Each structure stands twice: as structure tokens, then as C-alpha cells.
Amino acid sequence: MVSTFPHSSSVNLSSVRLEIRKLEPQLIEWRRRIHQRPELGFQEKITAEFITQKLQNWGIEHQTGIAETGIVAIIKGEKPGVEKVLAIRADMDALPVQELNEVPYCSQHDGVMHACGHDGHTAIALGTAYHLQHHRQDFSGTVKIIFQPAEEGPGGAKPMIEAGVLKNPEVEAIIGLHLWNGLDLGTIGVRSGAFMAAVDFFNCTILGKGGHGALPHQTIDSVVVAAQIVNALQTIVARNVNPLDSAVVTIGELHAGTRMNVIADTARMSGSIRYFNIDLADFFKQRIEQIIAGICQSHGANYDLEYVNLYPPVINDGKIAELVRTVAEEVVETPLGIIPECQIMGSEDMSFFLQEVPGCYFFLGSANHEKKLDYPHHHPRFDFDETALAMGVEIFVRCVEKFFSQS
Structure with missing residues (x-):
């Protein structure tokens, strides 16, 4: 043939x-x-x-x-x-x-x-x-x-x-x-x-307090909290991981709000974490929650976090x-x-x-x-x-x- x-x-x-x-x-x-x-x-x-x-x-x-x-x-x-x-x-x-x-x-x-x-x-x-x-x-x-x-x-x-x-x-x-x-x-x-690389993922819901866009002092703006968390998570690789250890933190989803003049009471984000050094598995989980908890506390917000170690x-x-x-x-x-x-x-x-x-x-x-x-x-x-x-x-x-x- x-x-x-x-x-x-x-x-x-x-x-x-x-x-x-x-x-x-x-x-x-x-x-x-x-x-x-x-x-x-x-x-x-x-x-x-x-x-x-x-x-x-x-x-x-x-x-x-x-x-x-x-x-x-x-x-x-x-x-x-x-x-x-x-x-x-x-x-x-x-x-x-x-x-x-x-x-x-x-x-x-x-x-x-x-x-x-x-x-x-x-x-x-x-x-x-x-x-x-x-x-x-x-x-x-x-x-x-x-x-x-x-x-x-x-x-x-x-x-x-x-x-x-x-x-x-x-x-x-x-x-x-x-x-x-x-x-x-x-x-x-x-x-x-x-x-x-290994891959982990997380889902996080920021629990704020919604309200009118003209009255932000009456609210806890979940969008503002989420935005600060997204930025802060990027510092993990830049400042907490040994530069000789390759790693990536990616926020792939961010959902919040229903209307331009309504301050959202909740914001949901999902992300993935990738790394070669297996010793970093527990570190990423702990550090991500530390950052989320700290930023939420500073704004008076709460959060719900799910973190999964998917593949080594x-x-x-x-x-x-x-x-x-x-x-x-x-x-x-x-x-x-x-x-x-x-x-x-x-x-x-x-x-x-x-x-x-x-x-x-x-x-x-x-x-x-x-x-x-x-x-x-x-x-x-x-x-x-x-x-x-x-x-x-x-x-x-x-x-x-x-x-x-x-x-």
C-alpha cells in the first residue's frame, strides 16, 4: 500500500x-x-x-x-x-x-x-x-x-x-x-x-455593599476592591518568587456590576497559577489569600475564596x-x-x-x-x-x- x-x-x-x-x-x-x-x-x-x-x-x-x-x-x-x-x-x-x-x-x-x-x-x-x-x-x-x-x-x-x-x-x-x-x-x-508547569486555579467573590453611583460613601465598592486585588496579585511573581523560579499568575475572568450608575455589591474573579517548582504550591495558596484578605479588610469587604491545586x-x-x-x-x-x-x-x-x-x-x-x-x-x-x-x-x-x- x-x-x-x-x-x-x-x-x-x-x-x-x-x-x-x-x-x-x-x-x-x-x-x-x-x-x-x-x-x-x-x-x-x-x-x-x-x-x-x-x-x-x-x-x-x-x-x-x-x-x-x-x-x-x-x-x-x-x-x-x-x-x-x-x-x-x-x-x-x-x-x-x-x-x-x-x-x-x-x-x-x-x-x-x-x-x-x-x-x-x-x-x-x-x-x-x-x-x-x-x-x-x-x-x-x-x-x-x-x-x-x-x-x-x-x-x-x-x-x-x-x-x-x-x-x-x-x-x-x-x-x-x-x-x-x-x-x-x-x-x-x-x-x-x-x-x-503545575497549574492551580482559584475563584474569588468579593462581598461589598452596593448602592447608588452618586453616593459612594454609603457603599463598599466591590469593583474597586477587585481592581486593587488584581494589581496586587501581580506582585507575587515580581516580588515574592525567586527570579530563578518561573511562575505566572493570570486573572482570566472578572465580572461585576449591572449598570453604569450602580455600585456593585459583589465582584467575581477567577485566575490560574503556573509554576515548575512543586515547593511553591502551598506558598501561592497562602500568599493569594493573604493579599485578598488584607485588601478586603482595608475596605471593610468580605470574600469567599476557592483554591484548587489542579495538576502538578x-x-x-x-x-x-x-x-x-x-x-x-x-x-x-x-x-x-x-x-x-x-x-x-x-x-x-x-x-x-x-x-x-x-x-x-x-x-x-x-x-x-x-x-x-x-x-x-x-x-x-x-x-x-x-x-x-x-x-x-x-x-x-x-x-x-x-x-x-x-x-
Whole structure:
């Protein structure tokens, strides 16, 4: 079978083995089918049914209904050697975004879109499962492929771990990838240590006293209080965090008032906090409340604060990151190559898996500027160069073979 889909002129797939290159039309077909039927977190029933059907057709042992819609496939190698267990993780969920792409595979579900590449992740994981199942003689251990729901929120990794996906047999290491339009097609972003940031969020309601806009002395203006809080929160990173520790405090929502001449009695704000240093988790929670409490007290206002530590930072194990890097060097070619210190403030619940077992999460570049496939993630016109799919399968397969060949 010869691929009928065009490749980027800047990427040579000669390093991708023939069997996987022949699989490319199927990878694209699977990805597009999933793209047309996007589902939000813990609602991925159509996607899970599609995955299950493929695994059944290929004779792959699997479990379904884990953390509602999650799936774990188990593939046992036949090559003699040391018995180890490696997990591969892929997320399945979409976003509440109305797609604006004019493509044949556009979302058929109004207001829901695969705007982050999870459809590609699922297709890559399926391709990896297919190849490994038909080449069990090439590796000696056991591979668990984890199809995870709800990465975009509220988080499917933790409930899958609690359901035992890393046990029976016990996983010794885990890898995962994210197609990334922040990198050109064929570029690999990988590093040991902190790779993606932790994310917390908070919701705060300022409780003032409303009144007439002409009589402010009779009120406690929640808008004024909220405005001072927004400004003061920006000093946390600027003046309370070590300049060598990257961190971001963002106020994404601020709602107050109903009319121009009415002083609002309440103001509601929501924000997110991102950082790499896990030791800052309690600090941010305490400092944000100190600032809110102090400003409210100075104005005679009250407040109601909800603070949630959502995802911890993604911390890659040095040994597994080196494994991925060496494999990536065999697959990608110059001048694209490897971005060795790739790091972003975005967050991922892959972090929960990496807290349990050593592993590595990495970026596979998927942007093609010539084809206008370079919109950012979560954009209603997000799409990626599907040439990356075969490269993702090749990297996963080589990681499996190399991991089990090491003593």
C-alpha cells in the first residue's frame, strides 16, 4: 500500500520503517474519524467504542470502562529477555470549541472540537498497538497502552491510576507525546526534569455593599476592591518568587456590576497559577489569600475564596528522557532535529503518572507553515500536519524495542 497523502517537503520519512509508512493512510483515516466525532472529558463513549473495536479486531487484550471511558491495552512481546513493563499514554478528549476549519473531516458535534491534537494522539497509540501486536517477536516485555479520558479537565489520569492501571502487571516506566504546533513538523522537544508547569486555579467573590453611583460613601465598592486585588496579585511573581523560579499568575475572568450608575455589591474573579517548582504550591495558596484578605479588610469587604491545586508539574525522569532523545535522533533529521531544553508553562495531567513511575513526556512538532497548519492549540482553526502521525508511531515503537533491550 502506498500513501496517497502528501508529505511536508522539509521532512524525509526514510527513517520511518516501511511497515509504519504503509500504515500511514490508516493513521490519517483513524485520526479524521475521531476528529469528526469529538467528545468532552469522561464522555468519550464513541471514541472508546471505536478504539475497543480496533483492539478486538487485532486480537489485543484490553480492559474498558476504566475511570468511566478509559481503556488499557496489553501487548506481550515474544522475544526472549528480561521481563519488564512499559506504558504508553494517549489522551482522547476534545474541547468545548466551535470548529471553524473548512475541511471534509470537520467536527460533526456542534460546539465541540479536537483543538489540541488528542485525536492524533489516539491515532498514534492505535497505530503503535497495531504494529506491536503484529511484531511481538521484536520485543521481550509487556506494553500497556493507556487511552485516557478528560485530560482537558477535570483530569482523567488520577482516577485511572486509582483504578489500578499501573498495576497487574506493575508498570516500570511510562512515555507519552503531545503533537505540538509550537514546533515545526519533525522537531522533537524533550528534556529531563521539569518539562511542563503545575497549574492551580482559584475563584474569588468579593462581598461589598452596593448602592447608588452618586453616593459612594454609603457603599463598599466591590469593583474597586477587585481592581486593587488584581494589581496586587501581580506582585507575587515580581516580588515574592525567586527570579530563578518561573511562575505566572493570570486573572482570566472578572465580572461585576449591572449598570453604569450602580455600585456593585459583589465582584467575581477567577485566575490560574503556573509554576515548575512543586515547593511553591502551598506558598501561592497562602500568599493569594493573604493579599485578598488584607485588601478586603482595608475596605471593610468580605470574600469567599476557592483554591484548587489542579495538576502538578510534569517532571521527566533523566534516564527515560535520554532514551526518548536517543530514539528521536534516529527518527528526525537535521536541520530540524531535537530541542533539548524545551519547556513551557502549559500543564498536563500526565504529571500524575510521572509521580508514580519514572517516565518521559515529549513534544512532537506538527506545524507546517507552508500548508497553514500552524494555528495554536485551542484555536477554532487548529489543525496539524498528519505526516507527524507515522513519526509518532515510529518513535514509540523504537522506544519499546530499546527499553526492553536495556538490562
